[in-house]
Structures are given as C-alpha cells and as structure tokens.
Amino acid sequence: MSAFIQKHSVYVTALLCVVTFSACKDGDFYEIRDEYGNVADSRTLSAGISTVYQSGVTAYDTPAGWVTGNLNTRFYRGDALYDNPRVSGDDPTQGGKGPLYAGSSCGSCHSNAGRTYPTLYSEGGTGSGGFSSHLIYITKKNGGFFRNYGRVLHDQAITGVEPEGKLSVSYTEETYAFPDGEKYSLITPSYSVSAWYADSIAPQDLIVDVRIPLRHVGMGQMMALDPIELEELARRSNYPEYGISGRLNYITERGRQYIGVSGNKAQHADLTIELGFSSDLGVTNDRYPLEVAEGQSQMLGYSHYGIQISTQDMEHVDFYLHALGVPARRNVDDPVVQQGEKAFYRARCDLCHVPTLHTRQDAPALINGTRLPWLANQTIHPYSDFLLHDMGPDLDSHYTSGLAQGCEWRTTPLWGIGLQQRVNQHTYFLHDGRARNLKEAIMWHGGEGAVSRELFARMSRDDRDALIKFLESL
Ligand code: HEC
Ligand code: HEC
Numbered sequence: 001m002s003a004f005i006q007k008h009s010v011y012v013t014a015l016l017c018v019v020t021f022s023a024c025k026d027g028d029f030y031e032i033r034d035e036y037g038n039v040a041d042s043r044t045l046s047a048g049i050s051t052v053y054q055s056g057v058t059a060y061d062t063p064a065g066w067v068t069g070n071l072n073t074r075f076y077r078g079d080a081l082y083d084n085p086r087v088s089g090d091d092p093t094q095g096g097k098g099p100l101y102a103g104s105s106c107g108s109c110h111s112n113a114g115r116t117y118p119t120l121y122s123e124g125g126t127g128s129g130g131f132s133s134h135l136i137y138i139t140k141k142n143g144g145f146f147r148n149y150g151r152v153l154h155d156q157a158i159t160g161v162e163p164e165g166k167l168s169v170s171y172t173e174e175t176y177a178f179p180d181g182e183k184y185s186l187i188t189p190s191y192s193v194s195a196w197y198a199d200s201i202a203p204q205d206l207i208v209d210v211r212i213p214l215r216h217v218g219m220g221q222m223m224a225l226d227p228i229e230l231e232e233l234a235r236r237s238n239y240p241e242y243g244i245s246g247r248l249n250y251i252t253e254r255g256r257q258y259i260g261v262s263g264n265k266a267q268h269a270d271l272t273i274e275l276g277f278s279s280d281l282g283v284t285n286d287r288y289p290l291e292v293a294e295g296q297s298q299m300l301g302y303s304h305y306g307i308q309i310s311t312q313d314m315e316h317v318d319f320y321l322h323a324l325g326v327p328a329r330r331n332v333d334d335p336v337v338q339q340g341e342k343a344f345y346r347a348r349c350d351l352c353h354v355p356t357l358h359t360r361q362d363a364p365a366l367i368n369g370t371r372l373p374w375l376a377n378q379t380i381h382p383y384s385d386f387l388l389h390d391m392g393p394d395l396d397s398h399y400t401s402g403l404a405q406g407c408e409w410r411t412t413p414l415w416g417i418g419l420q421q422r423v424n425q426h427t428y429f430l431h432d433g434r435a436r437n438l439k440e441a442i443m444w445h446g447g448e449g450a451v452s453r454e455l456f457a458r459m460s461r462d463d464r465d466a467l468i469k470f471l472e473s474l
Pocket of ligand 1 (some may be wrong): 104105106110132210215265270271272276277280281405
C-alpha cells in the first residue's frame with residue numbers, strides 16, 4: 001500500500017531540473033497518489049511530494065516517492081548502516097562500537113525511525129540487559145562539564161571497560177481534576193546517577209537532563225526550512241495576551257553561525273550524523289576522530305582502531321534521513337477530528353505548533369555537498385515553529401544548550417505523532433517521556449504554554465477528547 005508518484009510528460013524538464021538543481025515547484029512534475037491510487041486530497045499532504053500513504057509500523061521508515069533507481073540503493077544502504085548493530089573491533093562496516101556508548105545502532109534508540117520504548121517509567125532507569133534508549137546530559141551546577149565525563153553520561157561499555165554511570169529514576173504521582181471533574185494524573189521524575197566510573201559526583205553539584213529519542217518524521221524538510229521564514233516567525237512570535245514569545249537558538253560551529261533546528265533545544269543545525277556515530281555509538285569518524293572516552297585512565301589498555309566509519313557511509317545515512325517520507329494525515333473527513341481541529345485553534349496551540357511552513361528555494365545539501373532538489377519549495381505541515389519557548393518551572397531541566405535555558409524547549413513538531421503508538425508501541429511524550437499519553441503531555445505545558453493548557457482544561461470533555469483525536473490524525 002505504498003504511495004506512488006505519477007510522472008508527467010514533462011519528465012525531461014524534471015530531469016533537467018534535477019541536474020541543474022534549479023528549484024522544482026510543488027506539483028509541477030509530480031502528482032501524489034494516495035493508497036487507493038487516487039489523486040491525493042491536499043489536506044492529507046503533510047510534506048508535499050515527500051508525503052507517503054503509510055499508517056502501519058513502517059509509517060516513519062518509508063522512502064519518499066521520489067526515491068527511485070540509484071537513490072533507492074543509497075536509501076537502503078543508509079538504512080542498513082543506521083539499523084545494523086555495531087560490534088567492537090575494526091570491521092569498517094559494522095565495527096567500532098564503544099569502548100563507551102549509549103546504543104548499538106542508531107535504530108536501537110530510533111527503532112522504525114521513531115522513538116524506541118523508553119525504559120524509564122516501566123523499568124526505573126537504565127534498562128536491564130545493558131540497554132536504554134535515552135540520552136543523559138550532565139553538567140555541573142555552574143554549567144561546566146565534569147572532567148572524566150564530558151557532555152553525555154555513557155551508561156554502556158564494551159567488555160572490560162566501565163560504563164560512566166547508571167541512571168535511575170523514581171516518580172511521584174499526583175492526581176488532578178479538570179474543571180468538569182474528569183480526573184488525570186501526572187508523574188514527576190526524580191533522577192539520580194550511581195556507579196560513577198571515576199570521581200563520585202555529589203547530587204547537589206549535578207544537573208541531569210534526560211531525553212527520550214525524537215521521531216524521525218520530516219528530517220529532510222527540517223533541513224530545508226527557510227531561514228527567512230524562521231526569522232520572520234521569531235519576530236512575529238510575540239503574543240502578550242497569551243504570554244507567548246518564541247526565539248531562535250543560534251549556534252556557532254566551525255566559525256559560522258547557524259540557526260539551530262534539531263534536538264529538543266534546537267541545539268543543532270544538522271542531523272548530527274557524525275556526532276551520533278561518535279558520541280552515541282562510540283564510532284570514530286573524520287569529524288570526531290577521538291573516542292569519547294579518550295583521556296580516561298581506562299583507555300590506556302584499549303587498542304585504537306583509527307577511523308571506524310567513512311564519511312561516504314555517513315553520507316548514506318544522512319541521505320536516508322533526508323529521504324524518509326512523511327506520513328499523510330488520516331481521517332480528515334471524520335467530524336470528531338474536525339471538531340478537534342477547531343478546538344486546537346481555540347486553545348491557541350497553533351501559535352507554537354504552527355501548522356504550515358515552507359521549505360526554501362535552494363535545495364539542502366548532505367554532508368559532502370550533494371543537493372536534494374526534491375526537498376526545496378514545498379508546503380509542509382510540521383505543526384512547529386522550531387522556536388524555543390519557556391515552558392515553565394516544572395519542565396525546567398536547568399541544563400543550557402546554546403541560547404536555550406533549562407526551561408526553554410523547541411516546539412516539538414507534531415507531524416506523525418498519531419502513529420507513534422503503532423510504530424513504537426508506546427505513548428510516552430515530552431523530552432523525557434514523563435507524559436504517558438497526549439492529555440498528560442498537554443497538561444504539562446507551563447510558562448508560555450500555560451494559557452493554552454488552561455484553555456484546553458476548560459473545554460468540555462467532548463472537545464478535549466476531540467482535540468486528542470485530531471492529534472491522532474496527524
Ligand atoms: C542511546 C540512544 C540513541 C542513539 C544510539 C542515537 N540516538 Fe539520535 N537521539 C536520541 C535522543 C535521546 C535524541 C533527543 C536528543 C536531544 O534532545 O538532544 C535524539 C535526537 C536525534 C536527532 C534529532 C531529531 C530531531 O527531530 O530534532 C537526530 C537527527 C538523531 N538523533 C540521529 C541519530 C543518528 C544518525 C544516530 C546514529 C548515528 C542516532 N541518532 C543514535 C537517542 C539516540
Ligand atoms: C508556548 C508554545 C506552545 C503552545 C502554546 C503549545 N505547545 Fe505543545 N509543546 C511546546 C513545546 C516547547 C513542547 C516540548 C516540551 C518538552 O518536550 O518538554 C511541546 C510539546 C507538545 C507535545 C508532546 C510532543 C512529543 O512528541 O513529545 C504535544 C502532544 C503538544 N505539545 C501538544 C500541544 C497542544 C495540543 C497544545 C494546545 C492545547 C499545545 N501543545 C500548545 C510548545 C507549545
């Protein structure tokens with residue numbers, strides 16, 4: 001049941017367009033067809049020509065329709081490098097894992113290009129059997145890094161090496177009621193780290209910021225966002241009557257300033273392929289040639305293997321992420337979904353979860369410069385402004401990233417959110433997975449999100465339920 005793209009007789013022009021990298025306009029050369037072979041309903045087109053009509057377990061992990069021929073080969077090469085577990089040792093295609101790492105493959109944490117089931121609420125922290133899908137960021141109270149540890153606490157290690165520490169979490173649960181009496185409860189996490197590899201760090205000196213993985217929906221479109229539109233959004237995002245004012249995160253890398261878009265604090269300008277291989281898997285590469293454990297005393301007896309993944313292979317992974325299709329919206333004619341969509345606007349969710357954006361005219365480029373014209377000039381529906389918002393003291397992790405303060409988070413794009421349950425068999429949401437379902441996720445909104453949360457809380461139960469149905473249609 002995959003979508004297919006019908007090529008028109010202007011094929012030669014389309015090819016020329018690809019070769020010269022001039023901008024291809026949405027719909028000029030392609031017509032998107034839905035799963036029944038009908039011309040797609042424009043309300044379902046989440047990401048223009050990259051929309052895919054998939055709603056099963058592969059909904060996040062399907063190539064966009066323009067991925068054909070040689071591109072298809074590259075997509076599946078990237079997919080395999082992404083999913084195949086790495087092993088320790090110097091096999092150039094699968095080796096290099098560790099000595100310290102957080103997962104065995106990208107896909108171990110982003111299974112089916114989504115959010116692998118987190119082992120926090122269900123298992124209380126770093127999972128049994130040496131696996132967890134979260135990342136643990138640590139800093140000193142004054143923002144500095146701990147010598148011996150760095151930015152990420154690596155809770156996994158190859159045989160013979162000590163993990164840097166282990167995370168545990170406990171929750172306190174409190175029950176509340178909506179004004180109309182419907183009950184809900186929220187669980188507040190409390191994190192601690194034990195089994196420190198080197199110096200034991202006193203809890204009062206430590207900031208721990210735990211993140212569950214993000215869904216890989218719309219990675220290519222995110223890289224093709226138009227900086228002018230984003231800057232315009234940041235200027236416009238000032239609604240004193242709702243207490244909302246978003247701002248962009250800017251980061252300086254290799255001497256240049258970029259707008260940050262990816263990560264929960266918009267702390268990255270790219271898809272972090274090289275960083276992911278280095279820091280998450282322990283696989284050294286040209287950009288990060290040293291093991292993350294370099295400098296630790298336990299590295300003295302460790303044999304060094306040199307560069308463990310080629311830049312070309314990382315580019316295949318980069319291509320794979322850019323070329324993933326974005327699932328089409330579902331049930332757009334369902335009256336309950338339509339009722340919920342109205343409620344979404346009434347609660348002013350749209351002021352941050354901005355429904356419609358556009359990709360820029362020049363095609364985004366992969367790590368080594370290959371341009372992807374299919375991602376340019378598209379109307380997209382990410383339901384995000386990619387801006388930072390102060391979400392209040394309850395969501396404050398006290399961890400800063402670039403301009404982002406502890407309480408500031410990037411508006412999470414909501415496209416594809418309704419399929420998370422089917423793709424990853426769970427409904428944990430928010431940066432650290434503390435929300436166990438969509439209602440709880442909304443009720444955690446504080447700070448700039450507080451007015452919206454209250455507008456939601458005061459709706460009739462019928463409207464609240466409809467709003468959730470609308471989110472499930474995204
Ligand atoms: C141990 C689990 C883990 C592994 C392994 C892992 N990731 Fe992630 N990934 C995460 C978490 C957690 C986040 C959210 C991080 C944040 O907020 O900073 C994330 C975020 C991302 C993002 C940002 C997505 C967005 O919507 O902004 C990208 C891209 C990404 N990872 C790619 C990769 C790639 C490529 C690999 C393999 C080289 C990889 N990840 C391996 C856990 C993991
Ligand atoms: C002030 C901006 C703002 C407003 C208004 C807002 N949100 Fe959010 N939303 C955010 C931010 C920022 C996050 C990420 C918070 C985090 O992870 O800690 C988020 C996260 C979410 C998530 C969790 C997504 C995930 O995959 O983890 C959902 C669901 C959500 N919002 C729905 C809504 C709904 C529905 C409304 C309206 C009732 C709304 N939001 C209003 C900014 C906003």
